[in-house]
């Protein structure tokens with residue numbers, strides 16, 4: 001399987017799971033996607049970031065991951081290094097600017113870490129009202 005197509009398939013699979021009202025599958029896909037990115041030592045490319053953001057719903061785990069990935073990469077100068085890069089992303093992803101600023105404020109502008117290393121439930125759809133599919137399996 002090609003690297004790019006693996007990422008693309010995860011994003012498409014995530015969005016399809018949402019349309020089919022399968023939040024546990026969304027969460028499972030997020031976990032595997034983030035683990036796969038980490039194992040492969042890859043970042044989502046700009047075009048995939050844009051597609052993932054624009055095809056996912058506000059507040060979803062995928063959008064959170066995209067927003068945090070962009071914030072982290074901008075801070076660490078990893079492929080998103082300039083204000084022009086950020087401007088391009090804000091233009092291509094309506095809503096990103098607000099989510100980005102809200103995320104920065106939530107970190108007090110200092111405590112930001114690799115989004116792939118965060119608690120995976122952060123990117124899950126289950127919220128506090130429903131058990132994580134990982135717990136439900138036990």
Ligand SMILES: [Zn+2]
Nearest residue numbers: 121124132133
């Ligand atoms: Zn969870």
